[in-house]
Amino acid sequence: MKHRRITTRRTAVAGGAAAALVIAGITFQSANATDSTEQFSVKALTAPAAGTLALSLKTDLGAAEAGAYYETGTKTLVVNVVSEDAAQTVRAAGAKPRVVENTLAELGAARKALTENATIPGTSWATDPVSNKVIVTADRTVSGAKLTTLQQVVRNLGGKAELKRSAGEFKTFASGGDAIHSGGGRCSLGFNVVKGGEPHFITAGHCGDTGSEWSDSAGGAAIGAMVESQFPGNDFALVKYSGDTPHPSEVNLYNGSAQAITKAGDATVGMPVQRSGSTTQVHDGEVTGLDATVNYGNGDVVEGLIQTSVCAEPGDSGGSLFAGDTAIGLTSGGSGDCSSGGETFFQPVTEALSTFGAEIG
Structure with missing residues (x-):
């Protein structure tokens, strides 16, 4: 039987704003935080480069670091600190320090x-x-x-x-890359991955249970079986391909083209991102928060999620969140829709890959 090609898709995240929050950001100045007025040389950075620098400074500063975010307008990494000594370290690294009141602790x-x-x-x-x-x-x-x-x-x-x-209701989006089907339900393929030299794909954990079979069409022949699923707590699952189904490392852009995916990375507040899902296809947006805890009800609480301004709808669950050629997250749930907008939460891809012992490919 000839199988259609399965690609992971890109969904344009709804509600993209001019200022993207990467490790936390837009350019606001809150009542309990002040920007340094000293002159210093600030590097212009891409969002991924800012994320890498933020992680490095977090290690160097320890408890003196209180979060960071990316300002897309100036391409600047802003790092919150709680002391002037820490601010000097941030300046020396080419980022902008901001002295704040609350520590991460x-x-x-x-x-x-x-x-x-x-x-x-x-x-x-x-x-x-x-x-x-x-x-x-x-x-x-x-x-x-x-x-x-x-x-x-x-x-x-x-x-x-x-x-x-929120005007909407928090819920998972099961019912989005390419559509995948199991037992009458539909979700979306996240990213194709490799484990132990064999092809698999990852999607949302709430989409199905370990042992469930998945196809690329409603009622179609199985293309793989779910070998592990985690939900609640986490929200990711691993499906092992069977047969000869193509499994390119790319995301479906729903315009006749695809985005190659070469690696996985971590989100930063302010990072511009895209989502691809089988219901609403591609939407753009930005990362607005990290380490989010969401209570979907019925005891289904998920922790450590990426919060975004992306829209999504039922069937988009498990779909791809990405930034260029970098895999970032798997669609979990949220509120609203792609007509009225809303917020959507994503399971970080890096955690799923680490748990499964898999890699993008």
């Missing part, structure tokens, strides 16, 4: 308090380096006593947290 304690006292379906929280706070989001289903509890917990955290509302 303090923001981590705020996140812990939210986990302990406000684990409510329809909520999410992520560390935002631009505001130097933990941004807590409640969707439209959070009301009454639950909303009151959430408001009180955030209030008790003072300047370390801020509460926002």
Whole structure:
């Protein structure tokens, strides 16, 4: 039987803004943070290069580093610090230092308090380096006593947290690269990978269970079986190809072309990204938060996600989030749609590859 070629797709992330948040960013100045007024030489960097520099400075600065983000307008990496000595190190590296009030340890304690006292379906929280706070989001289903509890917990955290509302409802997008089908359900292929020298692909964990068979058309012959699936907690799964199905390392752009994928990388707030999924195809957007915790309800809580301004809809689950030739994430869930907009969360690809012992290919 001849199988159609499966490629991973690119979805243009909805709601792309001029200032992309990479390790956390747009150019805002919050009430509890100040920019240095000293003159220093700042390097113009691409988003991936800024992410690499941010990780290096995080190692060098230790507890004195409090997050970073990329300003797309100036192509500048901004690094939050809590001391002037740390600021000098940032300047010497060619980035822009910004002295802030809250340390990452303090923001981590705020996140812990939210986990302990406000684990409510329809909520999410992520560390935002631009505001130097933990941004807590409640969707439209959070009301009454639950909303009151959430408001009180955030209030008790003072300047370390801020509460926002979403007009939509947080949910996984199962029902998006190329469409993949199993048992009447549809998701999207994320990225083709290699494990032990054999071809596999990765997708969202909530799409199916270990042992489930997958095809490239509704009711079609199986092209592979899911060998591992993790959800909740994480949201990724690995499917091993069977037969001779083509498995190029690329993402479907739904315009007759494809984007080659050569490597995997980590997200940075402010990073411009694209998403490809089988329902809404390609959309653009930006990374707006990291290490996000999302409560989809029914006990389905996922941690360590990438938060973005990308739109997505049912069927896009598992689809590709990428930046150029770099694989970044797998579509997990969110709120809204590609008509009204919304936010979407992604499972980091690097964590999935590390867990499975696989690599892009």
